[in-house]
Amino acid sequence: MQGDMNKMLNFVDKINELDLDGVEPLAYMSDEVNILRADEVKQEITHDDALKNAPDKDTDYFRVPK
Template sequence: MIIDEQTVDKVAHLARLELSAAEKPEIIKDMNKILGFMDKLNEVDTTGVEPLVYMTDDENILREDVVKQVITTAEALENAPEHDGSHFLVAKVINK
C-alpha cells in the first residue's frame, strides 16, 4: 500500500488534525516508511511462535490493604477552598 495525499487528508480528518500543504509531503514520507517497516515484519517466519501477552512470567506481588493513618473530616477540609463543614464544594460542571 502506498500512502498518497488523499489518504493523508482522510487520516488527518479522522484524527482531527490540520496539516498545511508543506507538512503533507513529510507525513506521506513518514507513513510510507512505517508501512515499509510493517512489510519487513510480515516477512518474518513466526510459525510455532506463541503470541506474547506479557513481557515476563512475573506476577504482581500485592500488599495487604491496611489503613495506616486516619484523618478527621475537619482535618481533611482544613485546606479546602470551599466546604460546608462536611463536604468539599466544587463548581457545577454538568448542566441539565
C-alpha cells in the same frame, strides 16, 4: 503525518517477513508477575481535618480550579 505512517507500514512489512511458525504468541512482553499488596488503611484523618488543609473549600467539599 503521511511520512510517519509510511515508516510504520514499512516496519510492519519487515515484521511480516519473519518466519514465525511454531512461535507462541505473547500476551505480555515479559514473564514478570505483579505482586500486589493488600490495601490497608494505616492512618486516617477526619473529613474536617482534611478540609482544614484545603486552600479552597465549599462547606463539605474541596474546590479545585476548572
